Amino acid sequence: MKNIETNKYFAIMSEKDDVELMRIITVERADYQADAVIAAEEELERREISPSMYQDFTEEVEKLIKVEIEKKVEKQHLPLSTWVKVMAFIFPFPLFFIIGLVLILFDYQIRGKELCKWIFFGWVFYFTLLVIMKIFL
Structure with a gap:
């Protein structure tokens, strides 16, 4: 054998x-x-x-x-650019969240996590804005 x-x-x-x-x-x-x-x-x-x-x-x-x-x-510790954080906050599209997860998969740990975090902040901001508008309008 x-x-x-x-x-x-x-x-x-x-x-x-x-x-x-x-x-x-x-x-x-x-x-x-x-x-x-x-x-x-x-x-x-x-x-x-x-x-x-x-x-x-x-x-x-x-x-x-x-x-x-x-x-x-x-590569794992590269930070996310400020303009990308702002864009993720203003336009928190689900596609950007998927991009954040892909970044994490391809060893861009910090960038991917920050992108997901800022998208989450954007979602919370718009949700809070909707709730406030519902209450006061």
Whole structure:
């Protein structure tokens, strides 16, 4: 059974390019099963790529991953522009609420939550205005 499984990994690894194989055996090693990593190492050996060639690559990939994580965190904390808050308050359309939820789904946490909050404030404002008009008119 194990032979069939490793053969499957050999076939998969033979289709990957050198960079992907290097990532698999270095930075992403923990994300793969042991047999897949072995297959990737053997494929690199077959291509005559030595471990010393990808040690520098590992450091570069780790730096790039760190930069990507920093960008993602930065993206999550971007505030919503004041003019968008005003527009959401004045025109609290349900479509804007859906856009706010989509922003949250795409990791714009602060922007999405603020958009939904200002739309909610707009709805409360107009509802209160209607109630006041009903009472006094």
